Amino acid sequence: QNILQANDAFAEENRRFFREKRILVLNVMGSPGSGKTTLIEKTIRMLEDRYNFAVIEGDVASTIDADKLSKLDIPVAQINTEPFGGACHLEANWIRQSTESFDLDKIDMIFIENVGNLVCPAEFDTGAHKNIVILSIPEGEDKPAKYPLMFRVSHAMVISKLDLIDAVGCDMELLHENLKKVNDGIIRFKVSSKSGEGFDDWLKWVQNEIEGIK
Amino acid sequence: QNILQANDAFAEENRRFFREKRILVLNVMGSPGSGKTTLIEKTIRMLEDRYNFAVIEGDVASTIDADKLSKLDIPVAQINTEPFGGACHLEANWIRQSTESFDLDKIDMIFIENVGNLVCPAEFDTGAHKNIVILSIPEGEDKPAKYPLMFRVSHAMVISKLDLIDAVGCDMELLHENLKKVNDGIIRFKVSSKSGEGFDDWLKWVQNEIEGIK
Numbered sequence A, B: 001q002n003i004l005q006a007n008d009a010f011a012e013e014n015r016r017f018f019r020e021k022r023i024l025v026l027n028v029m030g031s032p033g034s035g036k037t038t039l040i041e042k043t044i045r046m047l048e049d050r051y052n053f054a055v056i057e058g059d060v061a062s063t064i065d066a067d068k069l070s071k072l073d074i075p076v077a078q079i080n081t082e083p084f085g086g087a088c089h090l091e092a093n094w095i096r097q098s099t100e101s102f103d104l105d106k107i108d109m110i111f112i113e114n115v116g117n118l119v120c121p122a123e124f125d126t127g128a129h130k131n132i133v134i135l136s137i138p139e140g141e142d143k144p145a146k147y148p149l150m151f152r153v154s155h156a157m158v159i160s161k162l163d164l165i166d167a168v169g170c171d172m173e174l175l176h177e178n179l180k181k182v183n184d185g186i187i188r189f190k191v192s193s194k195s196g197e198g199f200d201d202w203l204k205w206v207q208n209e210i211e212g213i214k
C-alpha cells in the first residue's frame, strides 16, 4: 500500500507541474496489440501542423514502439521495465524523470503509452490529466465486466479496429451495456486507425483537451 | 521476492500432487480476448468422449467464462482476484484450494485459464505441468519481443484466430523470427477455434500429454 501512496503523491505533483507548463498529458492504456501505438501515431500525424507532441513509451522490453514513433520527428522517451524487474505498469516518478530529455517549453501535449495490460496500469496514477483505455473489436464485448477497474479509472474509451467489425462480429449493444455497469459516464469513440473512420470526433476531443489546458 | 519463493514451493507441491493423481494440468495464458476460453471449450468438446476434464477459471472479476464452460457439464472452479485486491495473476495455493471441490479420482486433465495478461502470470508458477501461451493474430507479430518472459516460460504457443489472417494480415515469418530470439524451442500450433483449422495437431499434442502423465 505504501507504494501506491507514494506513487499518488508523485502523480499529483506531475499533474500540477504539467498544468503549470500548459502541457496536456494523456495516459493511453489497453491490452497488448489493442492498437495504442497506431492510434497515437495517426493522431499525431493528423494534428502535427497545429501542435507540438512528445511521447513517453512504456514497455517491458524492446524499443519497437519508440522506433516507430521516432519517425514522426518528435521527442520520444522509452521506459523499459525489464531492468526494474519487468513491472507491468508505469510509475509516476518514472514519467517525470523521462521528461527531463524533453524541451517542455516547446511541447503542447504528451502521450504516455502505458504497458499493454488491462489490469495493473489502472492502479498506478501516472499524473496524466486523463486516462484513455483502448478496447479493440477482436477482444470481445465482455472486457469492461471482466477487467472493471481499468474502465472505471478511464475518462474516455476508444473502440479500435472498427474496420474489422464485419470479419470479427461485435455486439456493440452488449459492449455498452457492460460498460454502463462499470462507468456510465465514460466518453466513447469508435475508430479505425487503418481507414480513418471515426477520427473526426476523437481529434475534436483531443484538441478540446489541449485548448482547455492552455 | 519472498512471495515468489513461497509460491514456487506451493507450485512444486501441486505438480507432484497432480502427477501422483495422474492428472495433466495445463496453464493457459494470453492477452485479454486472445481466445483462451474459446480454445479450452472447443478442445474439451472434441475430447470429452475420451477424457474427463475440469477447469480452474481465473479472472479479476465476473463469472462470465466459468458460466460458459459450465455448459460443458464438467467441474469448473472460479477464482476471482478482485476480493484479494485485483491481482493480475493466479497463485499456486489458490490453484490447490480450488481443486478441493473436484472429485480428482474421476479427472484426467485440468485446464487452468489464467487472468488475461501477457506480463504478471508468467512470473507465478501455478504448479501446472506445462504453460501454454495464446497469441491471437490481431495482436501483431511483435509480442514475443515486447513481452519476452511469457514466451520464455511457455512450453507451447497457440496462434489463435487463424480465420482472421486475410482480414487482419500477419507476417508469420516475422512472428517466428521474434519468437526464435526469445524461445527457439517452443512448440507452435496455429488454430482457428471458429473454423476448426489446425485443431488436429493441437489435439494430438494434448492427448499425448494426457497419456504421458498416466
Ligand SMILES: Nc1nc2c(ncn2[C@@H]2O[C@H](COP(=O)(O)OP(=O)(O)OP(=O)(O)O)[C@@H](O)[C@H]2O)c(=O)[nH]1
Residues within 6 Å of the ligand: A030, A031, A032, A033, A034, A035, A036, A037, A038, A039, A065, A115, A116, A160, A161, A162, A163, A164, A191, A192, A193, A194, A195, B138, B139, B140, B141, B143, B146, B168
Ligand atoms: N485492422 C486494423 N489493425 C490495426 C488497427 N490499429 C492497429 N492495428 C494493428 O494491430 C496490431 C497491433 O497494433 P499496435 O498499435 O502495435 O498495438 P499496441 O496496443 O500498441 O501494442 P503493444 O504496445 O505491443 O501492447 C498491428 O498489427 C497494427 O497494424 C486498426 O484500426 N485496424
Ligand SMILES: Nc1nc2c(ncn2[C@@H]2O[C@H](COP(=O)(O)OP(=O)(O)OP(=O)(O)O)[C@@H](O)[C@H]2O)c(=O)[nH]1
Residues within 6 Å of the ligand: A138, A139, A140, A141, A142, A143, A146, A168, B030, B031, B032, B033, B034, B035, B036, B037, B038, B039, B065, B115, B116, B160, B161, B162, B163, B164, B191, B192, B193, B194, B195
Ligand atoms: N474469429 C475468431 N474469433 C475468435 C476465435 N477464438 C475466440 N474468438 C473470439 O474472440 C473473443 C474473445 O474470446 P475469448 O475466448 O473470450 O478470449 P479470452 O482470452 O478467454 O478472454 P478473457 O478471458 O476475457 O481474457 C470472443 O468474441 C470470441 O468469439 C477464433 O478462432 N476466431
Ligand SMILES: [Mg+2]
Residues within 6 Å of the ligand: A036, A037, A038, A065, A113
Ligand atoms: Mg504499442
Ligand SMILES: [Mg+2]
Residues within 6 Å of the ligand: B036, B037, B038, B065, B113
Ligand atoms: Mg476467457
